[in-house]
Amino acid sequence: MSQNIVITTVAGAxxxxxxxxxxxxxELLAERSGVLNLGVEGMMLIGAFTGFAVSYNTGNLxxxxxxxxxxxxxxxxxxxxxxxxxRANQVVSGLALVFLGSGLSGFWGQRYVGTQxxxxxxxxxxxxxxxxxxxxxxxxxxxxxxxxxxxxxxxWWFLYKTRAGMNLRAVGEAPSAADARGINVSLxxxxxxxxxxxxxxxxGAYLSLAYTPMWVExxxxxxxxxxxxxxxxxxxxxxxxxxxxxxFGGISVLQFGLxxxxxxxxxxxxxxxxxxxxxxxxxxxxxxKMKKRFGAPSALxxxxxxxxxx
Amino acid sequence: MxxxxxxxxxxxLIGVLAFASPLKIGFIFVGPINDNxxxxxxxxxxxxxxxxxxxxxxxxTYIENVPEGAPSLNxxxxxxxxxxxxxYATSFGYMNQVMQAAKKHPNVIFEMCSGxxxxxxxxxxxxxxxxxxxxxxxxxxxxxxxxxxGYVAAYPTPEVVRGINAFTLGVRAVNPRATxxxxxxxxxxxxxxxxxAALSLINAGCDVMAxxxxxPAAVExxxxxxxxxxxxxxxxxxxxxxxxxxxxxxxxxxxxxxxxTKEVLDGTWKSEAYWKGxxxxxxxxxxxxxxxxxxxxxxxxxxxxxxxxGRFHVFEGPIYDQNGxxxxxxxxxxxxxxxxxxxxxxxxxxxxxxxx
Numbered sequence: 125m126s127q128n129i130v131i132t133t134v135a136g137a138x139x140x141x142x143x144x145x146x147x148x149x150x151e152l153l154a155e156r157s158g159v160l161n162l163g164v165e166g167m168m169l170i171g172a173f174t175g176f177a178v179s180y181n182t183g184n185l186x187x188x189x190x191x192x193x194x195x196x197x198x199x200x201x202x203x204x205x206x207x208x209x210x211r212a213n214q215v216v217s218g219l220a221l222v223f224l225g226s227g228l229s230g231f232w233g234q235r236y237v238g239t240q241x242x243x244x245x246x247x248x249x250x251x252x253x254x255x256x257x258x259x260x261x262x263x264x265x266x267x268x269x270x271x272x273x274x275x276x277x278x279x280w281w282f283l284y285k286t287r288a289g290m291n292l293r294a295v296g297e298a299p300s301a302a303d304a305r306g307i308n309v310s311l312x313x314x315x316x317x318x319x320x321x322x323x324x325x326x327x328g329a330y331l332s333l334a335y336t337p338m339w340v341e342x343x344x345x346x347x348x349x350x351x352x353x354x355x356x357x358x359x360x361x362x363x364x365x366x367x368x369x370x371x372f373g374g375i376s377v378l379q380f381g382l383x384x385x386x387x388x389x390x391x392x393x394x395x396x397x398x399x400x401x402x403x404x405x406x407x408x409x410x411x412x413k414m415k416k417r418f419g420a421p422s423a424l425x426x427x428x429x430x431x432x433x434x
Numbered sequence: 435m436x437x438x439x440x441x442x443x444x445x446x447l448i449g450v451l452a453f454a455s456p457l458k459i460g461f462i463f464v465g466p467i468n469d470n471x472x473x474x475x476x477x478x479x480x481x482x483x484x485x486x487x488x489x490x491x492x493x494x495t496y497i498e499n500v501p502e503g504a505p506s507l508n509x510x511x512x513x514x515x516x517x518x519x520x521x522y523a524t525s526f527g528y529m530n531q532v533m534q535a536a537k538k539h540p541n542v543i544f545e546m547c548s549g550x551x552x553x554x555x556x557x558x559x560x561x562x563x564x565x566x567x568x569x570x571x572x573x574x575x576x577x578x579x580x581x582x583x584g585y586v587a588a589y590p591t592p593e594v595v596r597g598i599n600a601f602t603l604g605v606r607a608v609n610p611r612a613t614x615x616x617x618x619x620x621x622x623x624x625x626x627x628x629x630x631a632a633l634s635l636i637n638a639g640c641d642v643m644a645x646x647x648x649x650p651a652a653v654e655x656x657x658x659x660x661x662x663x664x665x666x667x668x669x670x671x672x673x674x675x676x677x678x679x680x681x682x683x684x685x686x687x688x689x690x691x692x693x694x695t696k697e698v699l700d701g702t703w704k705s706e707a708y709w710k711g712x713x714x715x716x717x718x719x720x721x722x723x724x725x726x727x728x729x730x731x732x733x734x735x736x737x738x739x740x741x742x743x744g745r746f747h748v749f750e751g752p753i754y755d756q757n758g759x760x761x762x763x764x765x766x767x768x769x770x771x772x773x774x775x776x777x778x779x780x781x782x783x784x785x786x787x788x789x790x
Contacts, residue, residue: 128637128638132633132634132637136630136633136634139630140626140630143626230466234466234468235468237466237468237469237470238468238470238670238673239673240673240674331625331626335625335626335629336625336626336629336649336651336654337654338625338650338651338654338674340469340470340623340625340649341465341466341469342623343625343626345621345623345624345625345626345627347626376627376630377630377634380617380619380630380631380633380634380635381634383616383617383618383634383785384615384617384634384635384637384638385638386784386785386786388786390788391618391619391620391788392620395620
């Protein structure tokens with residue numbers, strides 16, 4: 125029985141963590157380039173809606189995923205235009221995206237509420253899927269979960285082991301120095317804000333195509349905000365973001381496992397944990413020395429222009 | 435003599451005006467009208483049913499997505515000052531604003547869904563959903579093989595607790611050893627969370643799922659795991675689990691809206707707290723799916739007749755609570771006040787009501 129709880133919690137953690145994982149990896153890339161995009165919730169919603177609508181109309185799941193990513197990327201491009209080209213306030217522009225995304229998806233999505241479309245089903249990986257317990261938990265999942273497994277090490281490798289990744293980090297840490305070395309700051313920020321949006325859209329598509337294959341208004345229910353918190357929790361590191369996503373997902377699932385097992389830990393307390401963990405991480409990384417190594421990208425949220433550099 | 439004449443003229447004028455201009459009716463909704471749930475039930479049973487029943491004697495406007503609390507006051511006031519004479523507020527969170535607007539517009543009639551305050555121009559309306567929930571419990575009790583039934587519930591309000599209790603009484607009437615396992619989600623509406631809650635119950639051995647949630651995620655979870663499910667709000671929930679869905683306790687608000695609007699049209703309306711059950715038709719059990727065996731269907735239909743005729747009452751003693759304490763002695767029926775403030779579980783429920 126107790127083994128059963130562990131298995132179902134881990135399995136649930138991966139399921140609940142995957143949409144958070146995609147969205148937070150996307151936000152992480154945008155923030156690494158120095159652009160804070162608070163519109164994750166809106167981009168997830170637009171992704172969830174377009175993914176579902178394409179699956180409904182064409183029956184092609186992978187096309188649905190691609191379109192969801194493209195449409196969410198378009199929203200992100202709007203944010204990039206506002207914050208890079210117009211150098212507007214990134215917080216305001218990001219919040220506007222939330223309302224834009226939830227409003228548009230709610231409006232266009234009205235006629236899809238209560239309809240059914242094809243969704244992803246589980247795909248057992250040969251050999252690996254046959255391992256007792258571990259195989260069932262890790263390798264008998266829907267294909268998007270595997271995309272998450274592969275994506276994270278790829279992003280990590282890209283960020284720390286390639287020239288393009290180094291340029292990206294340079295733009296977020298010291299845009300004027302990067303500029304002096306001939307890196308196009310605006311272009312870099314555009315690219316990663318847009319790529320980040322695409323991943324948020326993928327997170328949304330996971331909700332409406334794999335997690336609960338349906339479309340209902342505001343179905344992301346605050347997961348976009350948790351993804352933003354998660355980036356801070358992960359101190360802008362993709363591997364930690366993966367750990368955090370599954371951890372946060374696990375907590376949201378564990379609360380039900382505990383209730384079923386009659387272990388009285390109030391659900392409200394459980395819901396608080398992700399934020400509590402994040403605050404603890406922030407406490408430990410707030411010292412000057414720590415900040416340099418683990419803190420936010422130095423230029424995060426600050427528009428860049430050549431004239432203003434000192 | 436002069437007075438009598440003036441009075442007659444006034445009456446005539448009122449009569450002519452009443453016939454000439456339709457009654458303007460406003461609805462405010464908390465969600466979109468096609469949510470497959472709460473708001474759609476009010477739209478179908480309210481706006482559509484009234485148009486059909488009264489034609490051009492009424493002129494209806496509705497406003498969707500009105501947030502509960504302070505923002506609703508503006509909407510209520512603007513409807514009232516634009517000549518709407520009858521306003522239906524269809525969610526609990528509008529109550530304080532309805533009371534304020536009603537004070538400001540004494541000539542406008544307000545009807546408040548699921549609240550509890552009354553005024554000379556404010557009425558309340560709600561339905562005894564626990565009656566069809568009891569019937570759905572009979573089905574769950576008959577269908578379970580493991581003897582464990584899962585119940586995904588939103589918040590521990592008296593309405594939800596009452597529903598769980600009625601459901602459990604139904605389960606135990608046919609299956610005295612079965613238990614109903616409750617998990618709280620602390621959300622009326624969050625599909626992934628509802629699905630996780632349902633999966634945790636199914637993994638613990640529950641083979642029938644019931645819910646007090648506004649999304650069909652629990653039905654979909656049951657479908658994916660090959661167990662049975664009972665929905666809520668709307669028979670459309672069956673679409674999300676064709677091999678799982680048994681039935682849903684549902685609302686049919688037209689049973690209230692049509693007669694109540696007629697009273698307003700006839701000038702016989704009086705403020706009252708309307709709280710009726712299956713007899714009025716405001717609450718129902720949706721048609722049972724083909725998964726429900728004929729013998730169970732017969733039993734449910736028979737019990738439905740008993741409830742409608744008033745021969746059977748769901749909360750009639752003896753009823754024991756979770757700790758085995760006798761709460762309602764044999765032959766006694768729980769009072770409406772006790773029902774409206776219910777904060778304890780009947781015997782057979784596994785789960786706790788969080789302390790406030």
